[in-house]
Amino acid sequence: xxxxxxxxxxxxxxxxxxxxxxxxxxxxxxxxxxxxxxxxxxxxxxxxxxxxxxxxxxxxxxxxxxxxxxxxxxxxxxxxxxxxxxxxxxxxxxxxxxxxxxxxxxxxxxxxxxxxxxxxxxxxxxxxxxxxxxxxxxxxxxxxxxxxxxxxxxxxxxxxxxxxxxxxxxxxxxxxxxxxxxxxxxxxxxxxxxxxxxxxxxxxxxxxxxxxxxxxxxxxxxxxxxxxxxxxxxxxxxxxxxxxxxxxxxxxxxxxxxxxxxxxxxxxxxxxxxxxxxxxxxxxxxxxxxxxxxxxxxxxxxxxxxxxxxxxxxxxxxxxxxxxxxxxxxxxxxxxxxxxxxxxxxxxxxxxxxxxxxxxxxxxxxxxxxxxxxxxxxxxxxxxxxxxxxxxxxxxxxxxxxxxxxxxxxxxxxxxxxxxxxxxxxxxxxxxxxxxxxxxxxxxxxxxxxxxxxxxxxxxx
Numbered sequence: 001x002x003x004x005x006x007x008x009x010x011x012x013x014x015x016x017x018x019x020x021x022x023x024x025x026x027x028x029x030x031x032x033x034x035x036x037x038x039x040x041x042x043x044x045x046x047x048x049x050x051x052x053x054x055x056x057x058x059x060x061x062x063x064x065x066x067x068x069x070x071x072x073x074x075x076x077x078x079x080x081x082x083x084x085x086x087x088x089x090x091x092x093x094x095x096x097x098x099x100x101x102x103x104x105x106x107x108x109x110x111x112x113x114x115x116x117x118x119x120x121x122x123x124x125x126x127x128x129x130x131x132x133x134x135x136x137x138x139x140x141x142x143x144x145x146x147x148x149x150x151x152x153x154x155x156x157x158x159x160x161x162x163x164x165x166x167x168x169x170x171x172x173x174x175x176x177x178x179x180x181x182x183x184x185x186x187x188x189x190x191x192x193x194x195x196x197x198x199x200x201x202x203x204x205x206x207x208x209x210x211x212x213x214x215x216x217x218x219x220x221x222x223x224x225x226x227x228x229x230x231x232x233x234x235x236x237x238x239x240x241x242x243x244x245x246x247x248x249x250x251x252x253x254x255x256x257x258x259x260x261x262x263x264x265x266x267x268x269x270x271x272x273x274x275x276x277x278x279x280x281x282x283x284x285x286x287x288x289x290x291x292x293x294x295x296x297x298x299x300x301x302x303x304x305x306x307x308x309x310x311x312x313x314x315x316x317x318x319x320x321x322x323x324x325x326x327x328x329x330x331x332x333x334x335x336x337x338x339x340x341x342x343x344x345x346x347x348x349x350x351x352x353x354x355x356x357x358x359x360x361x362x363x364x365x366x367x368x369x370x371x372x373x374x375x376x377x378x379x380x381x382x383x384x385x386x387x388x389x390x391x392x393x394x395x396x397x398x399x400x401x402x403x404x405x406x407x408x409x410x411x412x413x414x415x416x417x418x419x420x421x422x423x424x425x426x427x428x429x430x431x432x433x434x435x436x437x438x439x440x441x442x443x444x445x446x447x448x449x450x451x452x453x454x455x456x457x458x459x460x461x
Contacts, residue, residue: 027213033188036075037069042078042079045058055084060089073094078100079097080103084103084105084106086108087115088114088115089139090139094145095143098153099149099153099154101150101153103154104155105155107137107156111134111162111172114176116135117133126174127257128166128199132174134174134175135176136176137155139181140184143187148192176198177203179194186209187209187210190214192215193216194216194218195218196219196220196223197227199225202215204230204237205234207234209236210238216242219246226246228246230254232253232255238271240275242275243276245278245281246279246283249283249284251286253271254268254289255267255292255294256291256293257352258320258357259293259352269298270298271299273299276305280310282310283311285306285312286306286312287316288315292323293360297328298327301333310338312343313343314340314342315343317346322357325363326364330369330370331368331370332371334373337376340377340379343379346362346364346386346415361388361389365392365393369394372399374401375402379412381413383414384416396418396423397420397422399423410425414430416431419432
């Protein structure tokens with residue numbers, strides 16, 4: 001039985017590697033960013049790049065003008081070198097926002113310059129403060145074919161004042177993000193640097209066909225709950241060739257909060273993450289949940305470098321979330337200086353209000369984590385499932401973690417079931433029992449992995 005299971009794991013591993021490197025997948029090839037037939041400079045609309053002049057009206061007018069070219073192949077808004085102060089502004093379909101090298105868009109630090117918008121329906125309220133939320137710096141709502149790119153230009157959220165307001169509990173509304181796309185399709189974000197986000201850096205929510213590549217994200221370690229990239233109730237997402245260092249999570253997959261996420265019912269699925277370097281000072285480099293009530297499934301992560309972080313790979317949920325996290329494959333991971341390398345917990349996160357259903361139990365099932373190496377790890381693994389809904393079908397294969405002497409316990413396990421092979425240090429017995437499993441679920445997962453990684457993402461440029 002064990003030999004058959006391990007052969008299936010090996011076959012799945014090869015399937016992921018081979019199919020993940022050929023064309024026609026979420027990350028099969030970079031989308032072709034064809035030049036737009038029309039282009040204007042922000043200078044043509046009176047913008048001043050001195051870091052002091054407020055350029056919101058210039059951005060709004062430029063985008064309004066370029067909207068007229070949507071049926072003519074789209075248009076590009078060119079931002080030349082300079083420091084361009086602005087409030088929030090909205091993009092339009094068939095638009096490329098291009099930041100030249102030396103161009104820096106900075107967000108106003110005056111909260112009165114930020115509009116307040118309704119909470120997302122899958123969350124029911126602001127994440128940090130009940131009620132509305134501040135609108136993100138750059139926004140897209142129900143757009144098609146929109147690109148934010150450049151020659152390594154920069155978008156700086158100037159987040160210090162927001163972080164101070166968060167710490168002092170003086171926020172009137174939940175903090176804004178740097179870039180947010182809502183209910184949009186065929187989205188590309190590439191070749192840029194993101195700095196000092198008030199909260200999230202890039203937040204695609206209710207989106208399809210999202211390609212994020214070759215970007216750098218940075219926020220200082222002390223920045224509270226700053227997060228890099230957050231695919232949220234979105235599908236067909238590629239994240240590749242990115243370097244992220246934030247105060248909390250580097251990449252976090254989400255899909256709604258308790259009864260609101262359950263009712264909205266849109267999962268995050270068909271996600272491919274590869275060739276990433278991630279640091280999360282006080283969070284996890286790769287986080288799943290805890291807001292996952294719409295479900296998270298069909299995720300492949302490969303060739304990830306995780307370092308100098310509290311958590312490496314973490315699955316989070318709690319009673320009342322409902323939803324599921326399943327069919328997730330993580331392979332070819334290098335970890336260095338991580339407190340807890342791999343964890344899954346059913347006791348993480350708060351509730352939006354008292355209307356949640358405590359009997360809405362989350363499902364965690366069918367995970368494969370393989371081909372990992374770690375140095376200076378404090379705790380190899382921590383799994384704490386719910387007694388009423390244990391975490392099941394967890395496969396660990398070919399994992400070697402060099403544990404330091406800060407903790408005498410290398411693994412903690414409760415209410416989790418799975419099996420392992422070639423894992424050091426040896427995991428707890430709950431993860432070392434292949435006799436309870438048949439080969440059928442691994443065979444199914446192999447097909448799922450092949451289908452998922454082979455799923456085509458159409459980028460219409």
